[in-house]
Amino acid sequence: MSQQKEPDYVWDGCEPYKEELRHVHAPAELVALTKEKAAAEEGKQKRQRLRRRMYLPAVAAAAFAVVVLSFPLWQKAPLKGSETPLQPYLGSAADIPKSGEETVLQQTAILPVELLQENAWTEELEGIQVKFVQKDSGYIAAFAGEAGYTVVSSKTEDLETFREELKFLLQNGGECE
Amino acid sequence: MGALRLKTDEIIDKYADMVYRIAVNETGNREDAQDIFQEVFLRLVRYRDKIANEEHLKAWLIRVTINCAKKQKGSFWNRKVAPVEESSKEQPDERTADAYEAVENADSPVLLAVRELPEKYRSVVYLFYYEEMSIAQIGKLLEEKESTVKSRLYRAREILKIRLKGEKP
Numbered sequence: 001m002s003q004q005k006e007p008d009y010v011w012d013g014c015e016p017y018k019e020e021l022r023h024v025h026a027p028a029e030l031v032a033l034t035k036e037k038a039a040a041e042e043g044k045q046k047r048q049r050l051r052r053r054m055y056l057p058a059v060a061a062a063a064f065a066v067v068v069l070s071f072p073l074w075q076k077a078p079l080k081g082s083e084t085p086l087q088p089y090l091g092s093a094a095d096i097p098k099s100g101e102e103t104v105l106q107q108t109a110i111l112p113v114e115l116l117q118e119n120a121w122t123e124e125l126e127g128i129q130v131k132f133v134q135k136d137s138g139y140i141a142a143f144a145g146e147a148g149y150t151v152v153s154s155k156t157e158d159l160e161t162f163r164e165e166l167k168f169l170l171q172n173g174g175e176c177e
Numbered sequence: 178m179g180a181l182r183l184k185t186d187e188i189i190d191k192y193a194d195m196v197y198r199i200a201v202n203e204t205g206n207r208e209d210a211q212d213i214f215q216e217v218f219l220r221l222v223r224y225r226d227k228i229a230n231e232e233h234l235k236a237w238l239i240r241v242t243i244n245c246a247k248k249q250k251g252s253f254w255n256r257k258v259a260p261v262e263e264s265s266k267e268q269p270d271e272r273t274a275d276a277y278e279a280v281e282n283a284d285s286p287v288l289l290a291v292r293e294l295p296e297k298y299r300s301v302v303y304l305f306y307y308e309e310m311s312i313a314q315i316g317k318l319l320e321e322k323e324s325t326v327k328s329r330l331y332r333a334r335e336i337l338k339i340r341l342k343g344e345k346p
Binding site for chain 1: 185186189190193194196197198201202211214215218219221222223285287288290291302303306307334337338341
């Protein structure tokens with residue numbers, strides 16, 4: 001750190017000041033104590049670094065293992081009746097065009113609002129989760145397929161007959177033409 | 178620009194006097210200077226990975242010592258003395274006058290005159306006259322404009338001349 005002496009800052013007291021300061025020394029006990037504390041701090045830092053080196057890979061490996069192991073389980077986990085994957089409601093079974101026949105089938109991308117109401121229930125027919133709801137004097141049912149939902153509405157008042165119709169439908173592919 | 182290869186003990190041995198002198202110069206109090214001394218070297222242990230080489234080390238030690246002294250002084254100031262008004266800032270710093278008595282060589286008129294300078298002048302005087310740093314280097318180290326350093330140095334020298342000769346401004 002060299003200095004070019006600027007003439008404006010020449011100070012008579014400079015030399016005595018430097019001379020006096022040269023006599024100020026750090027006390028030996030203070031230096032020794034500081035070295036001890038510094039060594040202790042270094043030890044602490046080394047231990048922390050070592051801990052990080054040891055634990056971080058272990059934690060990362062454990063987290064990775066949990067993700068890897070749980071993914072297939074999550075994929076295979078069977079859905080409960082109440083957890084049938086549902087699409088958000090965008091329409092109503094009331095909008096389904098009526099053909100004038102007793103039973104009407106329609107392929108939709110969404111589940112009718114009636115089947116999301118509290119009085120709707122789920123049953124398993126031919127190994128498939130089917131949602132049911134009573135509507136006016138008949139029933140509506142829906143089940144998920146590859147192309148969305150197959151919604152079946154019937155004017156029959158006999159639930160058992162409606163189930164039989166659905167079973168027949170499911171045994172024959174479960175898709176409307 | 179080599180890496181910092183000195184061990185901590187070697188750094189303490191080499192720079193102990195410098196750090197202690199700055200601490201004493203800044204605080205005028207031996208106990209505070211000792212606290213600052215330890216704090217500076219403990220910080221060094223924590224941050225030594227960020228210090229590139231020995232030139233950087235010296236500048237780092239000076240800056241940290243000055244900053245620690247300011248912090249220490251702030252706490253002392255808050256504990257003991259009521260705030261001063263803005264107009265009195267240019268006056269000699271008397272708030273640690275009692276503490277100066279405890280410092281080695283307090284009888285030296287030159288040292289005493291420097292220690293009685295306002296805080297912002299003391300570091301500049303030390304760095305310029307004792308460490309023989311240039312105004313540009315001081316400006317860089319204290320993160321001040323060169324014009325500010327020049328102004329402080331000029332004012333400090335004027336105050337010191339008056340004090341040491343017993344003249345009135």
